[in-house]
Amino acid sequence: MASKKADAIVASRGATKALPEHTRQVNRSLILRTLFRSEAKSRADLARATGLTRVSVSRIVDDLTAEGLVRESGPSPEGRVGKPSTLIALNPDAYHVVTLDLSAYAELSGAIMNLDGEVVHSTSVPTDGARGAALLTKVCALASALVKRSTVRVLGVGVGSPGVVNDDGVVREAVAFEWHDLDVAAAISAVVPVPVHVANDANAAALAARTYGQPGVDNLALVRIGQGIGSGVIVGGTLVTGDRFTAGEIGHVLVDESGEVCRCGRRGCLEVVAAVPYIRKRLAEPGAQPQEILTRAGHALGRVLTPVVAALGLEQVVLSGPLDVVGGVFLEETRAAIAREALAIITDDVEIRVAVRGDDIVLLGGTALVVAEELGIR
Ligand SMILES: [Zn+2]
Numbered sequence: 190m191a192s193k194k195a196d197a198i199v200a201s202r203g204a205t206k207a208l209p210e211h212t213r214q215v216n217r218s219l220i221l222r223t224l225f226r227s228e229a230k231s232r233a234d235l236a237r238a239t240g241l242t243r244v245s246v247s248r249i250v251d252d253l254t255a256e257g258l259v260r261e262s263g264p265s266p267e268g269r270v271g272k273p274s275t276l277i278a279l280n281p282d283a284y285h286v287v288t289l290d291l292s293a294y295a296e297l298s299g300a301i302m303n304l305d306g307e308v309v310h311s312t313s314v315p316t317d318g319a320r321g322a323a324l325l326t327k328v329c330a331l332a333s334a335l336v337k338r339s340t341v342r343v344l345g346v347g348v349g350s351p352g353v354v355n356d357d358g359v360v361r362e363a364v365a366f367e368w369h370d371l372d373v374a375a376a377i378s379a380v381v382p383v384p385v386h387v388a389n390d391a392n393a394a395a396l397a398a399r400t401y402g403q404p405g406v407d408n409l410a411l412v413r414i415g416q417g418i419g420s421g422v423i424v425g426g427t428l429v430t431g432d433r434f435t436a437g438e439i440g441h442v443l444v445d446e447s448g449e450v451c452r453c454g455r456r457g458c459l460e461v462v463a464a465v466p467y468i469r470k471r472l473a474e475p476g477a478q479p480q481e482i483l484t485r486a487g488h489a490l491g492r493v494l495t496p497v498v499a500a501l502g503l504e505q506v507v508l509s510g511p512l513d514v515v516g517g518v519f520l521e522e523t524r525a526a527i528a529r530e531a532l533a534i535i536t537d538d539v540e541i542r543v544a545v546r547g548d549d550i551v552l553l554g555g556t557a558l559v560v561a562e563e564l565g566i567r
Pocket of ligand 1: 440454455458
């Protein structure tokens with residue numbers, strides 16, 4: 190797929206003089222994407238992998254070397270005839286990324302990560318119940334402090350926020366924060382000298398699963414099971430946000446007409462059956478049957494996800510949440526429900542698993558967001 194795209198760009202070069210800068214950017218991203226989380230490659234390998242000419246590859250590699258984004262990693266292994274060619278690798282510490290996770294309510298988490306998503310520094314600050322503008326001030330202060338702290342130049346700031354977030358980083362609605370049409374990206378941009386990108390927390394987590402998870406998975410859902418339940422959906426390698434930026438909002442799908450009243454005011458939403466506070470409350474009741482509680486929760490989630498998996502042809506469903514809740518019976522029952530409720534041809538190959546970095550997946554998502562927007566690695 191990558192090489193087809195490159196061919197199209199190479200082919201269009203002669204036909205139009207429009208946007209040479211754009212072509213340069215796309216080809217640069219193509220090289221970066223090919224080197225990202227991959228073994229070192231020679232210039233000839235890169236030309237083969239991308240469909241670009243050797244001359245183009247050399248020119249782009251020279252530019253990237255000058256910028257420090259790639260480096261020579263020694264001669265290629267023996268076994269080839271002639272002069273060994275030099276191997277090129279991405280330098281994951283060429284830039285660092287500042288990333289924030291606002292989804293924990295009681296605290297704000299922040300980290301500095303390298304381009305491979307490795308944590309260089311992490312911190313958290315209590316929100317002390319702050320809401321509205323006061324909370325935004327705390328968010329801006331944390332972003333600014335982390336950018337200042339970084340000893341490596343910062344590529345950008347990435348933020349995962351609860352609520353409905355549009356393409357411009359405006360939080361349309363985050364009820365618990367009392368944020369309505371709040372331009373969070375602009376507020377942070379005013380205090381840091383680098384680009385700022387903001388996404389819904391589940392969408393950020395989905396980007397993390399796509400960018401830093403198993404390579405080559407283009408169709409996946411990442412489901413966050415926390416205070417509420419939300420998901421991020423990636424189809425054909427692209428995050429699906431929908432017309433109103435609410436795609437993946439599955440938490441208030443009705444699963445039990447006679448169920449408990451939900452915080453949204455309706456009765457029997459998925460959240461009251463399967464979100465963490467409700468599960469923990471039930472587990473703490475005298476005579477609680479953990480097996481039964483977790484089975485019911487996993488089953489409800491599986492039933493809500495089945496049409497999503499079937500309609501979109503997903504390859505992977507990743508659950509992210511506290512392992513003691515989502516790790517065992519919950520996961521198995523989600524898996525079983527999906528297998529039971531759709532044709533085998535749809536669900537046979539679908540991998541349903543728990544996120545590898547569940548604890549900091551939103552922070553990792555903030556990094557994935559910046560790496561995608563600033564370097565075109567997605
Ligand atoms: Zn609800």
